[in-house]
Amino acid sequence: MQIQLNKLSEKPLSPEVGLVVGTRPSIVMFAPLIHKMRERKIPHFVIHTGQHFSPSMDSAFFQDLELPQPDYKLEGVSENKTHGSQTAAMLQGVEKILLQRLPCFFLVGGDANTNLAAALAARKLHINIGHIEAGERSFDKRMPEEHNRIMIDHISDFLFATNENSIKNLKNEGLTSHVFLTGNPIVDATLRHYELTKKNAEILRELNLEPNRYLLLTTHREENVDTVANLRGSLQGVQDFAAQKSLPVIFPAHPRTLKRIDEFGLNDWLKDLDHIKVIEPQGYLNFLELLASAKLVFTDSGGVQQEAAIHKVPAVTLRDNTEWIETLDLGANQLAGCNPERILASGNEMISKERNWPTPFGDGSTSDQIADIANEVIGHYSAS
Incomplete structure (x- = not known):
């Protein structure tokens, strides 16, 4: 696989991967990828933005999914009740952590405010961003999630698409570089x-x-x-x-x-x-x-x-x-x-439908595919 990295900064980036979660669906999505990183001994760390946070629910999710607790957890984010204040708090918190760690690769997944804030923080620091679930579109601009997913795609360096329809949406917006058809880690997660x-x-x-x-x-x-x-x-x-x-x-x-x-x-x-x-x-x-x-x-x-x-x-x-x-x-x-x-x-x-449709989101190998690309990015920075 040939990848081209945009090294726009003289700051040395660390050969490790950052992953961000902040909502319970994102914890589920990233669980198999975190497990894969651990199994393959890929250097990584996890940030929890606290967008959806309650001590009992979050600890239960990490326990249920047999995950270690996140390396970093932002405090007080869920107390912000508007999109602007919440996103700003997460942007500031994630930026502070990224300034300490400066990973060469940063993964965000989905369309929540967490992912927009984290992607913006990484973009400003010239950290390579990978967006999982890239190219998904509802075409309803009333939804804040639609704005988020469009903006994240357009500032990301690597776009991990669920299927050909996602790739078509990206192409229609002029996004054709470093687009990978990986499927969706939700398949890996829910089957596991x-x-x-x-x-x-x-x-x-x-x-x-x-x-x-x-x-x-x-x-x-x-x-x-x-x-x-x-x-x-x-x-x-x-x-x-x-x-x-x-x-x-x-x-x-x-x-x-x-x-x-x-x-x-x-x-x-x-x-x-x-x-x-x-x-x-x-x-x-x-x-x-x-x-x-x-x-x-x-x-x-x-x-x-x-x-x-x-x-x-x-x-x-x-x-x-x-x-x-x-x-x-x-x-x-x-x-x-x-x-x-x-x-x-x-x-x-x-209710009367035959339950015989095929799984439309991949074959359960998404986490392995993304881990392969993460390893290649790390390799570029380990050698530099």
């Missing part, structure tokens, strides 16, 4: 961790659930839960479908969603939705067991759409668009927005 659920996850027994006899619901996106009409519409649509099918809905409620339910005065209304059972957010292995054993999942999460497709669980997405267009093309997913009638119709169509 699903084996762990068999010995560690107990949520079905605790909730007295039978596989394929319940529905799963997640909703947390700003455009859904920060608007009362969208939040009510989503929950009502799922309730109507569950009542029609006489199935319970398990709803691990995101703290953001619960906060909005309370602010909108919907607590009593939600209690009357008798098919929806609200539970605490779960550790990753419990959630993966809930997802893989569900009859149908309703979600606005990109990561849940991916994992549902991998585990052959039909999905109804509570959005009008998705960055994971391949799940629609394969018939594994359908868009329903937040309209109760559309949700009911989509649920009825998806």
